[in-house]
Amino acid sequence: MWRRFTSLPLFFSHLQQVRRADELKICQAFCTEIVKPPVEGESNSRRNIPFVAFVLGGPGSGKGTQCLKIAETFGFDHIGAGDLLRKEMHSDSENGAMIQKLMKEGSIAPSEVTVKLIKKAIESAENCKFLIDGFPRSEENRVAYERIIGAEPNFVLFFDCPEEVMVKRVLNRNEGRVDDNEHTVKERLKVYKAITLPVANHYAKKGKLYKVDGTGTQEEIFERVRPIFASLRYILCSPAAMLPSCRHKLIPTEASDSN
Ligand SMILES: Nc1ncnc2c1ncn2[C@@H]1O[C@H](COP(=O)(O)OP(=O)(O)O)[C@@H](O)[C@H]1O
Numbered sequence: 001m002w003r004r005f006t007s008l009p010l011f012f013s014h015l016q017q018v019r020r021a022d023e024l025k026i027c028q029a030f031c032t033e034i035v036k037p038p039v040e041g042e043s044n045s046r047r048n049i050p051f052v053a054f055v056l057g058g059p060g061s062g063k064g065t066q067c068l069k070i071a072e073t074f075g076f077d078h079i080g081a082g083d084l085l086r087k088e089m090h091s092d093s094e095n096g097a098m099i100q101k102l103m104k105e106g107s108i109a110p111s112e113v114t115v116k117l118i119k120k121a122i123e124s125a126e127n128c129k130f131l132i133d134g135f136p137r138s139e140e141n142r143v144a145y146e147r148i149i150g151a152e153p154n155f156v157l158f159f160d161c162p163e164e165v166m167v168k169r170v171l172n173r174n175e176g177r178v179d180d181n182e183h184t185v186k187e188r189l190k191v192y193k194a195i196t197l198p199v200a201n202h203y204a205k206k207g208k209l210y211k212v213d214g215t216g217t218q219e220e221i222f223e224r225v226r227p228i229f230a231s232l233r234y235i236l237c238s239p240a241a242m243l244p245s246c247r248h249k250l251i252p253t254e255a256s257d258s259n
């Protein structure tokens with residue numbers, strides 16, 4: 001290979017071409033899939049939608065911890081589905097009591113409630129790129145998201161962690177959560193295995209799942225996550241990428257979902 005290049009500048013220009021080709025491949029792989037067909041007369045700008053990575057894994061697998069690091073390093077907005085529900089629970093909302101009961105049981109909140117909170121968070125953000133942490137937790141959640149938001153996620157990050165490690169972390173979390181106790185964590189693990197894992201498998205079949213070993217120190221795990229997001233930087237920084245002026249440009253939904 002060295003013999004093909006008579007000078008260093010030529011060699012580096014070849015390297016640049018290779019990198020450009022990789023960039024394009026990544027770009028294609030990560031293009032947002034539009035679920036709804038374009039509406040006649042709808043302008044292109046209205047079809048611009050945000051770049052979304054779902055972050056999945058069992059309770060205590062480290063989703064929230066790693067999302068903070070990704071958000072800080074790569075400029076994503078971190079939307080914690082559980083955080084949104086906890087905020088709603090502590091507000092005067094009519095859903096507060098219902099959310100508290102479901103969380104305590106380790107069950108999943110109604111999809112419409114969670115997706116509307118996520119939609120509101122996306123629409124009120126300045127950013128175009130989001131980590132949606134701890135969602136979707138069920139096939140029903142996934143379908144509701146795709147229907148209401150009108151798009152699939154760009155990819156899904158999945159933290160793979162043994163049960164005993166997750167339980168230990170949850171029981172040491174000490175954030176005063178109603179669900180961080182031995183009884184609820186057992187229920188949450190049952191729900192996770194029966195209802196959430198099939199969602200991860202759905203995305204694995206579509207080639208959208210990035211599985212990361214969730215054991216070790218926070219720093220060790222982040223070093224496994226970093227290359228995934230580093231490989232996106234061409235897309236996310238490129239003016240030619242699929243994110244031009246995507247602010248608040250979610251595809252309009254049916255009237256019943258518009259609030
Ligand atoms: N790699 C790690 N090693 C030890 N403790 C961790 C690690 N990552 C996170 N934690 C701690 O474990 C608990 C659960 O982590 P968290 O990020 O909240 O997980 P999740 O959002 O998946 O439930 C938190 O108290 C957090 O500080």
Ligand SMILES: O=c1ccn([C@@H]2O[C@H](COP(=O)(O)OP(=O)(O)O)[C@@H](O)[C@H]2O)c(=O)[nH]1
Pocket residue numbers: 057058059060063064080081082083085102103104106107108109110114133134135136137141179188
């Ligand atoms: O999309 C979601 C996300 C969370 N939850 C509820 O909120 C709890 C806590 O979720 P969170 O993501 O904060 O927990 P983690 O997995 O991070 O420990 C879950 O057990 C569910 O009861 C839900 O119903 N739908």
Ligand SMILES: [Mg+2]
Pocket residue numbers: 063064080082134
């Ligand atoms: Mg969390």
